[in-house]
Amino acid sequence: MSRASEDTIAVRISKVLAERIVAGTLEPGTRLRQDHIAAEFGASHVPVREAFRRLEAQGLAVSEPRRGVRVASFSKEEVREVAEMRAALEELALRHAAPNLTSAILDAAERATRAGDRSGDVRSWEAANRTFHRTLLAPCGMHRLMAAIDDLHAASARFLFAAWRSDWEARTDHDHLAILAALRQGDIDQACTVLVRHVRAVNQRPLPIAGGMTRRLFVVGG
Amino acid sequence: MSRASEDTIAVRISKVLAERIVAGTLEPGTRLRQDHIAAEFGASHVPVREAFRRLEAQGLAVSEPRRGVRVASFSKEEVREVAEMRAALEELALRHAAPNLTSAILDAAERATRAGDRSGDVRSWEAANRTFHRTLLAPCGMHRLMAAIDDLHAASARFLFAAWRSDWEARTDHDHLAILAALRQGDIDQACTVLVRHVRAVNQRPLPIAGGMTRRLFVVGG
DNA sequence: CTCCCGCGAATTATAGATAATTTTTAGACG
DNA sequence: CGTCTAAAAATTATCTATAATTCGCGGGAG
Secondary structure: OOOHHHOOHHHHHHHHHHHHHHHOOOOOOOEEOHHHHHHHOOOOHHHHHHHHHHHHHHOOEEEEOOOEEEEOOOOHHHHHHHHHHHHHHHHHHHHHHHHHOOHHHHHHHHHHHHHHHHOOOHHHHHHHHHHHHHHHHHHHOOHHHHHHHHHHHHHHHHHHHHHOOOOOOOOOOHHHHHHHHHHHOOOHHHHHHHHHHHHHOEEEEEEEOOOOOEEEEEEEOO | OOOHHHOOHHHHHHHHHHHHHHHOOOOOOOEEOHHHHHHHOOOOHHHHHHHHHHHHHHOOEEEEOOOEEEEOOOOHHHHHHHHHHHHHHHHHHHHHHHHHOOHHHHHHHHHHHHHHHHOOOHHHHHHHHHHHHHHHHHHHOOHHHHHHHHHHHHHHHHHHHHHOOOOOOOOOOHHHHHHHHHHHOOOHHHHHHHHHHHHHOEEEEEEEOOOOOEEEEEEEOO
16 A cells, blocks of 8 residues: 555655654754765655655754754643644544444444553554544544644654653553543534543653653643 | 745745645646746756645645646535634634733734725735734744644635635625624633634635636635 | 854755656557 | 557656855964
């Protein structure tokens, strides 16, 4: 389906860089030097520049003319902002998806969230969580809306990984189950209410920092 | 402030092309050929390709690998989708902007909407309308949110211009005044309610088509 | 000692050239 | 008369090269 060789080189590069930025391999503020990246991918810098434009549009990188592009940094205000945007757009998506949700889809969503409960690390939990949301929302059939939500999910995942690099413990996600229960009963308003609260919930947790210090960082958990 | 010569060539090209697409000079489906555009701007095709990536991110163009890029087409479903996304995000922005709205800002917004009432053509009405919304919402201080709203406004303007190429008659925008009145009274909920209804309102109007036929098209009016 | 200036290395931005793919066109065949 | 095929033209995507700008560092003046 999405075989890498069918994409253009620029797309391939942007996907790899996006993964690294989200995963935290590339830390905020890191300069992305086109020649170095071009050399790494065995390409010239023209497709690299196009990849930069894509990352910029996703909010994963910032570019200053003539001064290069850096991995976007983020503050707790931006974490909040992304959470609020997600809440607003996911509610919209859910309201339009609801009429199209079959029990098969709801079952698939439940499998996704249960897989998340069993996950042993942050990355697999995030993947399962993203699947849960996408399974429920994609039936809205709104292309542009889903693209926007996907970008926000990438940003959320970045914040999550920045805070929970290790020491992750899975717990059953009661919000997800409550959303599914409400949808199965046809109570769309209730499902939306829980979804919005769930996505907006921003937890503050201690984050161990290199050097023995700890710093408080906001983490979106939904 | 935003002198064109301070931008990179790619940015400059993308702005001009965006204007043309929004204005309807470039019709949906039109192929954008990089060499031709490069020649027109007296530039090479590298910045043109970067401009394409920006347009793609804004939803104004679509690109198929190895097959070039075209001006994005749109359906009435997408018009609806953009209106709903605007409603959701503008409400969010207004709720966060409200605490920061001074009477000076509200007065500026009122001047903008009154300028729109006096406008003689669609383009100046749209500019005034956009100023009104941006004046009210920008104080939310949420950068990413405002960028998303700006892109949606561009899409809305495109739909508007596609339907109202000529025969425009200005009318006083009572919704705008109602929003301002509610904000002046500190009734944020009421302001949001009117704003959401206002943005979501999608009017169906007959659109004269070349050849004497008329076709129905959806137009966002807010 | 601090601050400012200027030179050199590194990097970005654009131009020109090349390879590969798609679209178009012309012609033959059914 | 339409359709399939193959060569030609046009176009995209990429690479290599060049110009312009920024960044870092060292020396000298105050």
